[in-house]
Amino acid sequence: MNRSIRITSIFSLILILVLIANLTWIQAFRDDELAQNPLNARGFLEAKSTPRGQISAGGQVLAESSQDDQGYYQRSYITNPSAYAPVVGYLSDIYGAAGLELGYNSVLNGSDPSLFTSQWLDVISGSPSHGANIELTLDTNAQQTAYEQLSQSGYEGAVVALRPSTGEVLAMASSPSYDPNQIVDPATAEQAWEEYTSSEGAPLLNHATQESLPPGSIFKIITTAAALENGYSADSTVTAEAAVTLPGTNTTLTNYGGQTCAGGGTTTLLTAFQLSCNTAFVETGIDVGVDALRAAAEDFGVGQTYDLGLSNVPGGLGEIPDDAALGQSSIGQRDVEMNVLQAAVMAGTVSNGGVRMEPYLVSKVTGQDLSELSTHKPKSVGGVEPEIAEQLKTLMEASERNTSGYAGIQIASKTGTAEHGDENTPPHTWYVAFNNDVAVAVLVKNGGGFGTGATGGQVAAPIGRAVLQAAGGF
Template identity: 65%
Template sequence: MNRAIRLTAIFSLLLTLVLLVNLTIVHAFKDDEYARNSLNSRNYFELKSIPRGQIFAGGKVLAKSEKLDDGFYHRSYPTTPEAYGPLVGYISDQYGEAGLEAGYNGILNGTDDALFALKWKDMLLGREHRGANIDTTIIPAVQETAYNELTRHGYNGAVVAIRPSTGEILALASSPGFDPNPIVNNDTAKEAWAQLTENPNKPLLNTATQETLPAGSIFKIITTTAGIAKGYTPQSTVTAQNQITLPGTNTTLENYNGQHCGTGGDTTTLATAFALSCNTAFVEMGIDAGADEFRKAAEAYGIGEKYDLGIPTAAGGLGDLPDDAALGQSSIGQRDVNISVLQAAVMAATVANEGRRMEPHLVAKITGADLKELKRFDAKQLKHGVDPEVARTLKELMRDSERHTAGYAGQDIASKTGTAEHGDPDTPPHTWYVAFGPSEHADVAVAVVVKDGGGQGVGATGGSVSAPIGRAVIDAALKAMR
């Protein structure tokens, strides 16, 4: 009997010890994790008693808080909310937070350690503590042009525009967008959330930064970079054949519409192959350059990297390159190659900036409730980039490519189009356009993707679908920055 009591007592003590250890772990080490969990709605009721900071773009208020009759501050998104929703995000009692509202939550609600001094100052002076504001790098005219160009055609896709010399993101548009206001309104949140999450086009997904897609021919910029490292020049001889057989296989790859490259001979120049986007030439050159140079070139442009924008970003990548057949397919941006629109814009911006790759950033500065600047985010050059001479060569090739692109009307733009196959042969391709302008000392670089051909079927091309959007965004940016 005594033995049974002792065993029961020991077992009870062990359970008590386990409980104490668990409580210690939760309170001492995971308190912040649980307290700041985006699904912990108690946070929002506590913080709704504090005026949350505003989010700005070029002087326009994208997000603000107002005190209502219930005594709490309520969030609203007053400026063209569908155009900014995917980047600004939302903060909801029921569905947590997303976008910049999530990435800069501590700054906006005033709890970030960087605001410790301000919090104490408010306390000592008996003032209401307020969250700090975020000033984005977005130029409203550019953002709204990008969004409107996508939506007026009913396109599902994205646009990113960057200032090459600084990495400032001037536009980051995703279509379809969404209006955050119904999500943060408790009376409409459930219905709005159901509509958004059931939409097959996934409006809550930021296509510009979170989704990676096959790159198609815009990836020939990277293949050309690898080729130049191997000794190729614009005048180097490459195949002009209309098709090429992948090494060690019976699989053939063809040029667009099965055409020969150039005047019809067996060979042509790299300059002609780039301007006409001849697949066979780039398969040949990519294999000759080798997998190591190909990977090195991709890394120089940031393929495989994520960026800290305050919103989620995807890394993309090349996938495995087990043999020359895989390398040949990847050299034209197919097989396992996948990149985000943000990465495509960084690629174009790196060429425009003489090979210097700048870190893209979405927030320009943080200001206090009195709008005094607390922190500024300066331009930062990243370690990996491209040799300036390589960038200059690519710039010339991209100038000539623009002249051969549908709809060219004499603009001083350097560009590359892409048409990326995915799914079966009857599936319309994703269409791409990357460009910068002016072609010298560019003020803006842009990347556009329109998914599934934009309704133009299997014959859709980057030149016919995406290029007009890119040109309109470049024009809007150049006008806004004058």
């Protein structure tokens, strides 16, 4: 064979083998990444030719599709769109998908493998293909209350309410929010996108799941759990001094306002929790040790994410290289971060006798005729011992009695005021609470306009109580 022909043949064979390998890699390993990607124009147009399933909650349709003059299906958000947008998301020809529209895209457009049987029956019967519907766990009254409590006050932050015994998310509100219809409509999409992506407060971000921040004193629930698991009780003696010096440093850490706890000297863990005494928890956290603190945080789900159909960040405790860092971490400062969903799960775990249930947003998937195709089954994913949860409940009930706005209702709660930035930066304010198989977590960022003196009891607690009541908590 001519040498030139042989070289050309070998080169061609190599190219063919590379092409085959590339096609195999794409088909076998990157189908979901490419073919199922909502930004894939071919797949996107194909999906728009199929009736997309509805998204509903409490009997109210939140998202639906209608056919235009060209035969394509256009998405619209019809019930309180701004209240539900951070959860439901959007489906845009230009900007792709977000929220549950993205997380449940294959179910809504009918391509998910779990829908094979129903789609096969449609083919056999000659019926047109269609997407499945998803029904959410959200309580419409609780959701609307949560959103209004945030938005009407101009707060930046989030609220999550859930049912501790099952993990159902009853409310997930984020503020500021946005109108997904403005992103979907080609006539307004570009202007709306520019506005939303340049606005302060990041309205396109779900602040309940996609943002983790220092939790401040609500983290004392976890520090207390670690202490109770290592020999402490509600009657254990702890410091009540106004300030402590962090080990190995000249740094002094004080209680809120530089005040002593219960008159100074020593007090009980119960009183320290009720009054949220920083100094007591700094020393207690150092005493039980970093391993115990990390184990307790893991028991409550800090550092973990959940398969909600929504993006969620894990949070965590960060590096704790020495006792000084451990002391700061024990009061939810330094590098400790949680998101609002995790805070609600933490409260829910105590409420549920120590059993941490996996939170979920989609209760069932239904067909075009609303027949049930699948139902979510609640699942436990960790937690603490029942006796620990019972002691924490008692401490949290005592904390509620000491919280601003206490109205005599037997709620178990904990407030948090988390420092960040410099001394002139207003703190993030937190409130977690539970009652009657409803747990709630509230975050209002940057003091909610109340300045550097803002507290969780002042800013976040009234929101939490309103949402608890709306969800049937009392």
